[in-house]
Amino acid sequence: MSQQSTAKVSLAVEIAGLRMKNPVMPASGTFGYGEEFAPYLDLNRLGAIVTKGLSLRPKAGNPTPRICETVSGMLNAIGLQNVGVDAFIEHKMPFLREINTPVIANFFGNTLEEYGEVARRLNEIPELAAVELNISCPNVKQGGIVFGTDPQAAHQAVDVVRKNLDKPLIVKLTPNVTDITVIARAVADAGADAVSCINTLTGMSIDVRRRKPKIANRTGGLSGPAIRPVAVRMVYQVVQAVAIPVIGVGGISSAEDALEFLIAGAQAVQVGTANFVDPDAMQQVIDGLERFCIEEGIADIRELIGSLEV
Amino acid sequence: MSNFKTRILANQEISPGYWRMRIQAPGAVADCRAGQFLMFRVQLSLLPLLRRPFGIFRTGFQPSDVDGLPPVEYLEILYKVVGQGTAMMSELHHGDRVEILGPLGRGFDGGEPGRRKILVGGGIGLVPLYMLAEQLVDGSEVRLLMGGRTRDDIIVVTEFERLGVQTYVSTEDGSLGDRGLVTAVLQQQLDADPDAEVFACGPLPMLEAVYGICRQRQVPLQVSLEALMACGVGACLGCVVKGVGHSETSPRFLCTCKEGPVFRAEQLAWDRLDRTEGTCEGCK
Ligand SMILES: Cc1cc2nc3c(=O)[nH]c(=O)nc-3n(C[C@H](O)[C@H](O)[C@H](O)COP(=O)(O)OP(=O)(O)OC[C@H]3O[C@@H](n4cnc5c(N)ncnc54)[C@H](O)[C@@H]3O)c2cc1C
Ligand SMILES: Cc1cc2nc3c(=O)[nH]c(=O)nc-3n(C[C@H](O)[C@H](O)[C@H](O)COP(=O)(O)O)c2cc1C
Ligand code: FES
Numbered sequence A: 001m002s003q004q005s006t007a008k009v010s011l012a013v014e015i016a017g018l019r020m021k022n023p024v025m026p027a028s029g030t031f032g033y034g035e036e037f038a039p040y041l042d043l044n045r046l047g048a049i050v051t052k053g054l055s056l057r058p059k060a061g062n063p064t065p066r067i068c069e070t071v072s073g074m075l076n077a078i079g080l081q082n083v084g085v086d087a088f089i090e091h092k093m094p095f096l097r098e099i100n101t102p103v104i105a106n107f108f109g110n111t112l113e114e115y116g117e118v119a120r121r122l123n124e125i126p127e128l129a130a131v132e133l134n135i136s137c138p139n140v141k142q143g144g145i146v147f148g149t150d151p152q153a154a155h156q157a158v159d160v161v162r163k164n165l166d167k168p169l170i171v172k173l174t175p176n177v178t179d180i181t182v183i184a185r186a187v188a189d190a191g192a193d194a195v196s197c198i199n200t201l202t203g204m205s206i207d208v209r210r211r212k213p214k215i216a217n218r219t220g221g222l223s224g225p226a227i228r229p230v231a232v233r234m235v236y237q238v239v240q241a242v243a244i245p246v247i248g249v250g251g252i253s254s255a256e257d258a259l260e261f262l263i264a265g266a267q268a269v270q271v272g273t274a275n276f277v278d279p280d281a282m283q284q285v286i287d288g289l290e291r292f293c294i295e296e297g298i299a300d301i302r303e304l305i306g307s308l309e310v
Numbered sequence B: 001m002s003n004f005k006t007r008i009l010a011n012q013e014i015s016p017g018y019w020r021m022r023i024q025a026p027g028a029v030a031d032c033r034a035g036q037f038l039m040f041r042v043q044l045s046l047l048p049l050l051r052r053p054f055g056i057f058r059t060g061f062q063p064s065d066v067d068g069l070p071p072v073e074y075l076e077i078l079y080k081v082v083g084q085g086t087a088m089m090s091e092l093h094h095g096d097r098v099e100i101l102g103p104l105g106r107g108f109d110g111g112e113p114g115r116r117k118i119l120v121g122g123g124i125g126l127v128p129l130y131m132l133a134e135q136l137v138d139g140s141e142v143r144l145l146m147g148g149r150t151r152d153d154i155i156v157v158t159e160f161e162r163l164g165v166q167t168y169v170s171t172e173d174g175s176l177g178d179r180g181l182v183t184a185v186l187q188q189q190l191d192a193d194p195d196a197e198v199f200a201c202g203p204l205p206m207l208e209a210v211y212g213i214c215r216q217r218q219v220p221l222q223v224s225l226e227a228l229m230a231c232g233v234g235a236c237l238g239c240v241v242k243g244v245g246h247s248e249t250s251p252r253f254l255c256t257c258k259e260g261p262v263f264r265a266e267q268l269a270w271d272r273l274d275r276t277e278g279t280c281e282g283c284k
Helices: A003-008 A085-097 A112-123 A145-149 A151-163 A180-189 A225-241 A255-264 A281-296 B084-089 B129-136 B157-162 B182-192 B204-217
Strands: A013-015 A018-020 A024-026 A049-054 A067-070 A073-076 A103-107 A128-134 A169-172 A194-197 A201-204 A219-223 A246-249 A268-271 B002-015 B018-024 B037-041 B052-055 B058-062 B072-080 B097-104 B117-122 B142-148 B166-171 B197-201 B221-224 B240-242 B253-255 B262-264
Touching (some): A024 A281, A049 A085, A073 A225, A085 A103, A085 A112, A103 A112, A151 A169, A194 A225, A225 A246, A225 A255, A246 A255, B018 B084, B037 B072, B052 B072, B052 B084, B058 B129, B072 B084, B117 B129, B117 B204, B129 B142, B129 B157, B182 B204, B197 B204, B204 B221
Parallel strands (some): A024 A049, A024 A268, A049 A103, A103 A128, A169 A194, A246 A268, B117 B142, B117 B197, B197 B221
Antiparallel strands (some): A013 A018, A073 A219, A201 A219, B002 B018, B018 B072, B221 B262, B240 B253
16 A cells, blocks of 8 residues: 555554554464564554564474364464563564564463563563453463353463563453353453454364364364354454453454444454465555555545444 | 465376376476475365475376467376374365475485496385486486385386386395395395485385495485475574584574485484484384
């Protein structure tokens, strides 16, 4: 899109005090630490950058095979392999610091103490605009999803992080629950500034000739276009249930997909698996949002947020 | 490294189930190094969802269709039809639009000039060895040991010969060349010339055997591996293999897409590689 039209349409949004040029950012774990995609798209054009989930110590991840393709989606059981918070600060932040886009660090812990400790470390990085707390990974035995499926545990995890953090706190919710609004309320009560939903849906795929699961962990997290209707529904429900902003994530690969979430009430969106399919996917979503606003005569994208008619 | 929409110049079956595709690719000749690969988007729609990784077979120039225009730069891939994506690729024609991400990954290190080079290819694993041979024939004597199950799995060997490479073919059923495994030929070759360097690509059991043979004789070995890939650029961590020194307590994973696909043999934890790591559907 031309510079000229940018002047006419405002795509800017604000989430918990975090100002973004537009509502589009990568979903954690699908964009590495940013540098991996730098050759293919201009990171300065993104609303924010969300990095791979960090833990206190480096984490090895699961055995292979870790991924498999499914119909309009993929399963992954990476197991939160990451460099750890210290190596992140030393090796990944220097690159991220140079980018003119807010950086959000996604993180998790094995225990409540660890959640608190990682939050404390991240809080000391001035260039981090916000953090995203993952209480929803389906692929690790400890931590992760344990905190995301029980409202009390979720409340406790957010509480301990909140006490160690001055930055805006986004909490990422799992869809693998009976009623996501219960968890959303619990984390909002504990002091979350925003929630992102959803993480992957637990799934399984079987190699029928070998009679074995296709990924070593047996089950994995389903992502990609296949999960979008579930994600839109959950975002819609959570928007009704809590007063804090909601970030929509799940199966977005085009501007139209992103618009579904915004109209359902999400203030921003994250693009995940689509980055693998097309490293330029987020740029296309941003351009498409702008085009849509022009076509629809909308001057400010915020007019669209929550504009659903039922 | 770029992501570009382009068009197919040719796509033909060269042996039952094996196809050769020529793709227009500006900058390819200068940019690609032997052993690198690309991610091929089969359709611009989302079916199949993920891109497919393929080794780059060769690059070159062909005359333009239009008089007076400069020659067209291309790259070629060779692929075996094994599933949905490759079956769809075999339906593509001259002029069809495709999307390519690449060249990606680390290629081969050319080794010491003057020392004899032995390239070992199993089935479709032959692909990344051609550009390497092109590069090596200038400074060294190059031999290709090519193995397959039957004669249908033996492809493009004459093109290696045209480069001046001495080729040795073996098939498991004896339908072409010697009957048996390509590793038996490697053993003979190294017994005759223990000072050679070896470069291999093929199914994991073959690579393991090649590794055993080379290690015993302390012959330098580089291997090109395969792994399931989603992103191809080091972001998803789906494609890892176990590096040397890997253990449950101090895991060392290497990204096949970024730190590979070509590894020096001593980088890998051979005794801990899974059958699913570094295997090649096309050569099983
Ligand atoms: C670095 C690299 C280089 C390769 N070079 C070549 C080449 O030059 N020629 C060639 O024929 N094949 C090559 N392969 C293997 C090729 O990528 C697969 O055969 C192809 O992806 C199969 O796709 P499909 O849709 O037909 O199979 P399906 O079985 O339908 O694919 C399902 C999923 O599994 C993946 N997959 C299946 N087999 C493999 C495999 N062996 N390796 C990685 N992913 C796989 C697919 O990408 C897809 O995501 C290479 C693989 C890698 C990693
Ligand atoms: C390979 C892979 C790795 C992921 N790693 C993380 C992670 O580290 N932390 C996290 O909160 N979510 C992680 N996710 C979940 C995504 O951020 C996202 O919630 C999910 O993929 C749904 O979005 P999508 O359909 O657009 O991919 C990962 C997803 C994938 C596919
Ligand atoms: S394929 Fe994604 S990290 Fe290698």
